[in-house]
Amino acid sequence: MPVKREADADFDADLDAATVRRTSVLTIALLxxxxxxxxxxxxxxxxxxxxxxxxxxxxxxxxGLVVSAFAIAYMVFQVPGGLLADRFGARPLLVVSLVAWSVFTAATGLVGGxxxxxxxxxLFGVAQALFPGASFKALAERTTPRTRNRSAGLMLASNFLGAGLAPLIVAPIIVAIGWRHSFWVVALGGVVLGLLMWRLLPRPLPREATELDAAADPAPAAQAGAxxxxxxxxxxxxxxxxxxxxMLNYGMITWVPSYLLETRGLSLVAAGLSSAVPMLITAASAVVGGWLMSRWFDDRARLLVVPVxxxxxxxxxxxxxxETxxxxTVYQSLAMAFSGLASMGILGMPIRALPRELIGSGMGLVNxxxxxxxxxAPLVMGWLADRFDFAAAFGFLVATTVAAALIALVTSSRPADLQLGAPTAEVSR
Structure with a gap:
């Protein structure tokens, strides 16, 4: 029996441009x-x-293993998280994920070994793994195809914004009250946002506002499923x-603070500032990348991704x-800025190709x-830094960035190339 989820039937009578815009803006702001x-x-x-x-x-x-422990759990539970989002809707998964990971953030400050x-x-990784599929589900249900790449660019830019703000916020807190207490302070912010998400996230838009061809009949012999x-x-x-x-994002986030502190001799606050600048620049470039995708590269993402x-x-x-x-920091910032331009193209490919009903499970697999x-990245770079030096560790990122460019060169963003068949009619949510 289908599960009753967030209803959009009531929107049909009152749907207008203002409703669509208000729903999209509030959803993106919350995400x-x-x-x-x-x-x-x-x-x-x-x-x-x-x-x-x-x-x-x-x-x-x-x-490095500590960082990878989160990533292993986060990776393993991406697909289950996406399937749950497709099954139960975005709102429950978004709120449960946010509150749960805030609890485990606080628990990090209590460990003794x-x-x-x-x-x-x-456990922190499991809790956070419920969020990405649900967030892409919320995006697909509450934005129009015309604005989706720009909206996703803003959502993705907030990742880099958070990564850039983290050293600026956390480093002074650690200096002032210690690393354990810093986890408790940050966890409180997550609980507050969870409550706001539950109260303020709007209902999904009706299907005709969110699909390029919502009225198309499903193919009789090729019903798409998870x-x-x-x-x-x-x-x-x-x-x-x-x-x-x-690899580039995780490698920079994990090891640049330690590199600047240990090899370049910076203080923690100075290292935090130097680590933050490239991420903040990347946040801005991701927004530009989303605009470029919507304006010129929506159906030809490779032309943007490969050169940058x-x-x-x-x-x-x-x-x-x-040498200095x-x-x-300047070259890191520039490298990350160009990477940010590519980021929306890389995620824009599956966002464009996947149908609304299956975007949770599809993006769960992509993520x-x-x-x-x-x-x-944390493990390999940590091993390379121990066995050789940080130059070898960062050299690993050069190789993986080149590999990404080569893969993008032979990757399509056409929905027909997914070979899924047409989507089934969506369950009332």
């Missing part, structure tokens, strides 16, 4: 706010690593592309050769690939 706190909660572990590692006597490989820390970070999404070779290619691309990733790889090489901290980067 952006939650993604900011999502990334502050996630990135603050990297800012705390030097102090946490010293307090708990962890080497760099073990510190590596085993307990790994357990808490795994199982078909998970078997689509193109969706798996999107996942691989996102995995290679996301190639430029980003060259800038990373120059970053490795920089300023030079390192599983993206979070494989969260598993591998």
């Amino acid at each position: 952006m706010g939650v993604y900011v706190i999502d990334y502050i909660d996630r990135v603050m572990i990297a800012v705390a690593l030097p102090f946490l590692g010293a307090d708990l006597d962890l080497d760099k490989t073990q510190q 590596l085993v307990a820390l790994l357990a808490v970070r795994c 199982a078909r999404v998970l078997r689509s070779p193109l969706v798996w290619r999107y996942a691989l592309l996102f995995a290679c691309f996301n 990733l190639a430029v980003s790889a060259v800038l990373l090489v120059l970053m490795l050769q920089a 901290t300023l030079g390192f 599983t690939g993206g979070q494989m980067a969260g598993v591998l």
